[in-house]
Amino acid sequence: MVLNGPNLNLLGTREPDIYGTETLDDIAGRLEDEARELGVAVDLRQSNHEGHLVDWLHEAASVEARAVILNAAAYTHTSVALRDAVAAISVPVIEVHLSNPHARERFRHRSHISPVARGVIAGLGAEGYSLALRAAATL
Numbered sequence: 001m002v003l004n005g006p007n008l009n010l011l012g013t014r015e016p017d018i019y020g021t022e023t024l025d026d027i028a029g030r031l032e033d034e035a036r037e038l039g040v041a042v043d044l045r046q047s048n049h050e051g052h053l054v055d056w057l058h059e060a061a062s063v064e065a066r067a068v069i070l071n072a073a074a075y076t077h078t079s080v081a082l083r084d085a086v087a088a089i090s091v092p093v094i095e096v097h098l099s100n101p102h103a104r105e106r107f108r109h110r111s112h113i114s115p116v117a118r119g120v121i122a123g124l125g126a127e128g129y130s131l132a133l134r135a136a137a138t139l
């Protein structure tokens, strides 16, 4: 399961100097091709609502997803609820960011997700999702 948080539906036009010009649909299409080669299935979703992301993490556990790739976007820095949801499930969660939050504003330096994530990939653009998928397929 590949979960994306707020404003990531605007990828492609949203601050392209930071987030690149690929849309979330472009990323989804590429991940589907790569998943086929790896022999795994991907289910990519996006929501601007914190509770949807919490519900989907619970769903990942109930369907026994092999892994979750999570770009919680701004909720990374604010959401104890998402952190608790990640901690509550036994499905491994790989945190992904297109940009490198540590090289940006101070308020982006803290991630509530990182302490409970299996791994973190940041700053490599959309390629980070592909790297996470490759890692997820081995879990």
Ligand code: DQA
Residues within 6 Å of the ligand: 006, 007, 008, 071, 072, 073, 074, 075, 076, 096, 097, 098, 099, 100, 101, 108
């Ligand atoms: C982001 C980084 C976050 O700080 C930001 O709020 C986002 C996107 C990234 O992918 O680089 O919305 O998660």
